[in-house]
């Protein structure tokens with residue numbers, strides 16, 4: 001998966017969780033920019049990413065990814081390199 | 083940056099929120115929306131509670147900054163990992179008391195930070211704060227003049243202090259299985275210069291051999307205890323035996339509230355009410371307070387944390 005594909009996956013899952021069908025994310029998007037991306041939904045997003053991508057997050061890692069780009073980087077590190 | 087709380091109107095809240103933001107600036111948005119949810123009455127109650135917490139803070143090691151740091155530690159390092167486990171598995175991590183004893187209760191330094199964090203949560207987390215308000219503004223004033231009151235598991239002792247401040251309450255007794263908790267609540271009564279004291283006794287709610295013949299109370303308080311137990315139904319039936327016929331109990335128990343020492347997973351408020359009723363009590367009142375930022379409907383739909391307060395009455399005959 002490349003960075004764009006990871007970002008789309010995040011958008012898809014976060015869109016499901018926050019009931020937003022056409023959620024568009026850029027690397028610069030922060031939680032504050034997205035309606036409904038609160039701390040409860042953040043944990044749900046992380047757990048949804050875990051099962052969709054077969055990865056595992058440590059709670060230390062998820063407290064404050066500054067923006068979507070940082071989350072994409074974190075996921076990229078966890079995925080087996082293609 | 084603008085101040086979160088008006089320091090003239092709410093000096094204690096202003097001090098507490100500033101102390102939190104000093105160690106956790108990213109918490110601003112949460113605090114802002116959290117306090118925006120409170121009406122004036124609720125803010126006044128929060129201010130009163132915070133004034134108590136600040137006085138307790140002054141008497142603990144590290145003072146207010148340490149308390150604020152421990153609150154952040156609670157949210158990020160204690161609750162968040164359990165939250166993730168709960169979302170992954172739909173269960174609490176531990177179910178056995180012995181495991182909680184080994185992993186949580188016996189770790190003294192961890193426990194201190196955990197308890198400090200929880201003290202702050204009593205005013206910051208709306209579900210906790212509302213429970214305290216129900217206790218102080220509804221339950222205590224509704225008790226008959228001179229009612230004797232027993233709290234089991236007072237922990238930090240905040241509820242005990244509220245009872246001691248309330249005129250009209252009779253003799254106050256506190257039982258806890260933990261010597262450290264008894265010390266903490268005794269200390270709180272002293273620091274807050276409560277109008278009177280309580281008699282303290284180390285008692286395990288499950289151990290009937292520790293009971294005395296005249297152990298019968300007009301009011302019994304059990305707050306944030308049931309979820310720590312392996313057998314909550316047995317605890318409630320012990321409570322029933324200790325309640326004088328016609329007397330009342332105030333039970334506060336969270337549902338869907340993962341924490342390292344929570345063993346009993348309550349799924350909703352109906353289960354809480356049923357537990358109290360099955361122990362033999364009539365249910366006088368049952369209220370549910372969702373976590374900050376969440377409506378009751380959303381909490382139900384998504385299995386989010388709520389606190390259930392159930393007031394029960396032991397039938398007179």
Ligand SMILES: C[S@@+](CC[C@H](N)C(=O)[O-])C[C@H]1O[C@@H](n2cnc3c(N)ncnc32)[C@H](O)[C@@H]1O
Nearest residue numbers: 235236237258259260263285286287305306307
């Ligand atoms: C989380 S604290 C509750 C503090 C306070 N009541 C509140 O509402 O925030 C739980 C308390 O229950 C006590 N406890 C746990 N098991 C008990 C038992 N079997 N008998 C008596 N007390 C118990 C603990 O020692 C602790 O002080």
